[in-house]
Amino acid sequence: MPMKDVTITGLFADRVRCAPDATALRFRGEEMTYRQLDLRAEHLAHRLRDLGVGPEDIVGVCVERSFEMIVALLGVLKAGAAYLPLHPDEPAPRLRFMLDHADARVLLTHRPVLGQLPDLDVTVLDVDGPEAPDATPLPYRGSADGLAYVRYTSGSTGHPKAVAVPHRGVVRLVHDTGWIEFGPGETFLQLCALTFDPSEFEIWGALLSGGCLVIHPPGPLSLPELAECLRREKITTLWLTAGLFHRMVDRHVDSLGGLRQLVAGGDVLSPAHVNRVRRAHPKVRMVNGYGPTENTCFTTSHTVTRQIRGTVPIGTPISGTRVYILDEGLRPVPEGEWGELYTGGAGLARGYLHRPELTQRRFLPDPFLPGERMYRVGDVVRRDWSGVMEFRGRADDQVKIAGHRIEPGEVVAALTDQPGVSEAVVIAREDVTPGEKVLVAYVVAELPAENPADLATELRRALRHRLPRHMVPAAFTMLPEFPLTRAGKIDRSALPVPKLMPRAIGTAYESPRTPVETKLADVFADALAVEQVGIHDDFFAIGGNSLIAADVLARLRGELAVDVPAARLFFENPTVAGLAETVATHTASSTEASDEDHEGDRACD
Structure with missing residues (x-):
């Protein structure tokens, strides 16, 4: 078949014919063969077709890493449609915007995510639902130029923009190419978040070449x-x-x-x-x-x-x-x-x-x-x-934070849309948090009398409800006016390094009560460049992110001389009090390092 006619579904069908009983997927100790994956995806494709889904339609996919995630992607493509990856933690307004902007009428999900979804004006279909009575292969009416997926990236206008990729783009990435080796002997790890485009490399690099895809558990x-x-x-x-x-x-x-x-x-x-x-x-x-x-x-x-x-x-x-x-x-x-x-x-x-x-x-x-x-x-x-x-x-001005491409203009648009903000500039800095590049927001208030700490608290809270976590600035600096160049443009090079910030959170401050809480509060404050941290302050609400959390956990293990609790516990109760309580139950049982760091970057969630 000429390369110009090759599709994702066509290459996958070739692999099913060549080795139907080969292992396609492994997840939490279970396996799924190419034949089993093909059959499940075919059932889903029939259910989608019954809903009127066809070529060039876009179907939302909001699932955790699982067998169902791969079934959903393949089922959408077999129905002739394109998939739109969505993250379960997306703020509700952003989720609604993307579904509406993409004209997606159907959203695929599964049981672990169903309870997290807000009210949406789409048909929600559970991938775990009943099998279609007829799973005979649907005739594929698409082509290499047919739409395979749509993925939203940060946009400078204040709204994300959707990149539309055809089948031939994915085929060119993983088929008949020499930049790395693809084949039945390779075992890929699916670790990247579905909303991050290297997941296409992980998934189709394995499944279109007869390899095995190991799906890392979510969380x-x-x-x-x-x-x-x-x-x-x-x-x-x-x-x-x-x-x-x-x-x-x-x-x-x-x-x-x-x-x-x-x-x-x-x-x-x-x-x-x-x-x-x-x-x-x-x-x-x-x-x-x-x-x-x-x-x-x-x-x-x-x-x-x-x-x-x-x-x-x-x-x-x-x-x-x-x-x-x-x-x-x-x-x-x-x-x-x-x-x-x-x-x-x-x-x-x-x-x-x-x-x-x-x-x-x-x-x-x-x-x-x-x-x-x-x-x-x-x-x-x-x-x-x-x-x-x-x-x-x-x-x-586009920047990358923890692998995510961000248009500062989108963050600026979100800031200037808030009451009390006259002007805003957002840049990436590497001199705020040691060893990390972070976003910093500079804001000129509408009213000079506006309390900087109160406004910063409100802005952080508002942006957390509007933007993904990786797009919320780690620091907010209030200025009476912006420095200008001779040409009258904002002089970004003259913007000051953020000072230690006051607490920008609505939680009432409560001081540490024990030596462990004092140490934890000091480490939090040092890592986040804030003046003080109360025992009930949420680490992520005061500017933390998953990469900084990894370094905090590693530092605490050494300074407290105890086995640092699992990263998952840190993310379930990311406060000084919560972490201190967990640390108290974990004394050092051996001299072996317990280096449980966390990389919960949205690129891997």
């Missing part, structure tokens, strides 16, 4: 549990966000030795950590995977073959991908010169759903291939004599 992720999972499940191919990669190398580098291929990315990789993996496990293929959602997950890759000095290269284009480094006039820059990256080829998305003007601005006619398009990535790169590219930074 907060403990680093020791991940390390044990890699060993127990004999994972051979693993994707990690940059943040998680760095932590695994720091604390569990030995657990990576059983891999054949380790792909990391989503943000800039530390050369020191990459070099450490190369020294510890020279037989592991270490790959830096780079690319925007608009070009189906990965655009370039770089296999590290020698010690890295300087930055980790982003490499060369993967199969079916074109890249250009151009100046402002869309002319190629000389070798070794910095320019802006543009990309095209089979991985290119259709554009932004229902956003023709934005699509036209970012997806441009390819000046070097008439009739083709290219996407303006917005990153500044250069290429050396061998064709290998190096990344320098963004050409615009």
Whole structure:
């Protein structure tokens, strides 16, 4: 079959025919064969067709990591439709916006999530529901250019934008390509959140090549549990966000030795950590995977073959991908010169759903291939004599926090929509929380008499109800006015480093009562750069995130000389009082390190 006609469903059908009894999925000790997965997905496709779902329709999928998640994706595609990944923790207004904007009339979910969903104006279908009476294969009326999925990313207008990706984009990523090895001998770990596009690589990289996909249990992720999972499940191919990669190398580098291929990315990789993996496990293929959602997950890759000095290269284009480094006039820059990256080829998305003007601005006619398009990535790169590219930074204001691409403009729009806010600027800083890049909001109040602490409390509370957790700034700084450049524009370089912040939370302050609570409060305050922390203050409500939580847990284990409680307990009661109570029940029973850190980044939830 010509490559232009290949679809996700067609490749999966080939695998079912070739090895129907091979293990397709493993989850919590249970297995599902390719034949069983195909049958369950076919039943679901019939149920969707009975609801009128067909080609080019979009179906919401809001599930935890499970067998049902894979059944849902495959069932949607077999019905000829496209799936829209949604996170169970999305704020209700954002969830409603995405379903409405995508014209999704059906939402697939399952029992663990059903009780969490708000009232929605869609048909909610339980993937665990009864099987259709007829599961004969439905005739697939789609094509390689048919819509496969829609994924929302941060948007500068105040609303997320939906990237629409066809089947050929996924096929180009994982089929008949040489950037890594795919095949029946590979065991992939599905760890990435479904709302984060590397999940496409994990899922279809395994299932379209006859491999096995091990689904990690949902919920907060403990680093020791991940390390044990890699060993127990004999994972051979693993994707990690940059943040998680760095932590695994720091604390569990030995657990990576059983891999054949380790792909990391989503943000800039530390050369020191990459070099450490190369020294510890020279037989592991270490790959830096780079690319925007608009070009189906990965655009370039770089296999590290020698010690890295300087930055980790982003490499060369993967199969079916074109890249250009151009100046402002869309002319190629000389070798070794910095320019802006543009990309095209089979991985290119259709554009932004229902956003023709934005699509036209970012997806441009390819000046070097008439009739083709290219996407303006917005990153500044250069290429050396061998064709290998190096990344320098963004050409615009877009930033990445813990692997998530964020348009600060969306956060600014949410802030300026709040009462009492005159102006707002949001930037990423690395000098607020040690070792972490975090968002910082700078706000000018409408009324000079506005109490800064009270306004910060209200703004944090409002944004937590409107935006995903990773988009809520870690710090809020109130200014009487913004510094300006000579041209009259806001001088972002002159914005001050946030000082220790007052408590910005509605909970009444209660001081620590015991030495353990005092230590916990001090550690919280130090990690979050706040003046004081009460024993009932929620760690996440006062600026914490999952990556900072991981470091807090590791520090507490050393400073309190006790086995730090499981990461899940921290996330169930993330207060000084709650953690102190749990710590009190865990005395040090051995000298062996109990390094239960957490990487609950939304990229892995």
